[in-house]
Amino acid sequence: MSPSGETVIEVEGLRMRYGANDVLRGVTFRAHQGEVLAMLGPNGAGKTTTIEILEGFRMRSAGHVSVLGQDPAHGDENWRSRIGIVLQSWRDHGKWRVRELLAHLGTYYAGHSTERVTRPWDAAELIALVGLGEHADKQIRMLSGGQRRRLDVAIGMVGRPELLFLDEPTAGFDPEARHEFHDLILGLAAAGDTTIMLTTHDLAEADKLADRIVILNHGRIVADGTAAELAEQIVGEDEVRWTLDGQRYVRSVKDSTGFVRGLFEEHGTAVSGLAVRPSSLEDTYLALVHRAESGEGGPPPEDEDEAEDGGTGENGDGAGDQAKESVR
Template structure:
């Protein structure tokens, strides 16, 4: 994707499989929104090849769009509708495209229950709390039971219980072979939900893998804490398993309060982005030096 003479995206390559939950992470300005909008068919790319459910999004028709679900960061309309009325109305739009698997709308009562709004089904939307409104946003995105669901910061405004319930819903959808592409700034959420994590920086994907694979690729050290005869020890190591095995071989039952703290996804993410940005800076300095030499 190019704006003027500036490449905003360059060489973004990945494939998402049926039923896979993929998290797209990256700092502000990395190109996440542009990537998602190209995949959704809302923005025309400058070059490259894209296939979403076997169709080029730039030429996707109504039948193709009916197979997608989109949950934006927020909706601010429909205030005078009641939850049940709105979801029932929106579900009717999918009926012409309904098949045994593709775009089979949720039964209305089940959909409302699944997003935790049963008690509020007859409320006007303008009277909902922020968390309840966010649940409705999710319901609108999945009303057509999409094959592919785009989630943009889906749990913003959720309390811990609502967040946990939403995570259960995501796993349920994935079990039904709904592919989910998730963008979030909550790295703990990404680690819990995603089968695979993509890190976008500088308009390109700099990492692609599970949280464990990304951690191993960075060779980030784990921290081991333990006590022996009341004395506390801390040690950092790349191979926590081997280190703990050696500890028990040496001290056996004298070891107490053993704890292994492995690097979190946030630790790995920050390390990768900083490493990438440092490399970009060094390349820019070299290019400037060559031009001015």
């Protein structure tokens, strides 16, 4: 959990261009060992494109990327064995049984054990960990949606990865399933020194799961820090309410402590009904995204709106793909 560990992901000036569309325009961030890093951003910000470049599934247009010390564009099998990817399953391996598939996929990692890590993760143990114990001998197509997603996580973890990627892991979940899933991820994060990187467009999710959040908007990182740092660093406008002489007041201020001190110095006991609401992460996030959209954070966005929003709804980042289709 200590963000002071060695650098696991290093991204500098990452650019991705599909035809005339710049999907990523100089993305820079790092992830450290043992950290849970959330990449937060609205739909179409380029999150999926970024994570797929890190996973070695896509080639980038420009920039420096290093994942576990290697360029993912040229990652070898040993590199692949150190990485876990939680894919959103659909119909694949429907005839396989849960235990059978995990045990089978484990065999791919057996040759990649090191002194520190014994691979793969024992299938029975892993099944218990993700709470699929009573479904171990079920055919995968018989699992419910939530159970399948637990299996997806188990598949991502079966090689005891040093780094785990999750792309929009809770898209389409109901609140209860989302809650369960969060507990599962938090459990994994607490259990070992696996670094976890996830993307989400849900601020509450990022806040709940992540040690650190990077906010991606229009292909740029617009903020980077812990939830508390973000709230402080960017807007930092707390809301102060008070009553003076029967009159109610509301004011947004940067230094709420200083402001309140001043208030008391001036009016003393005449002040009543004081309430200070610290700026929430949500305010920060909305302010950031809004700022970027109104053009302060980067070049005018009018041309990419069409490209980035013309996507697939739920997963949002279909934009890059569409553009890619037209290039091919």
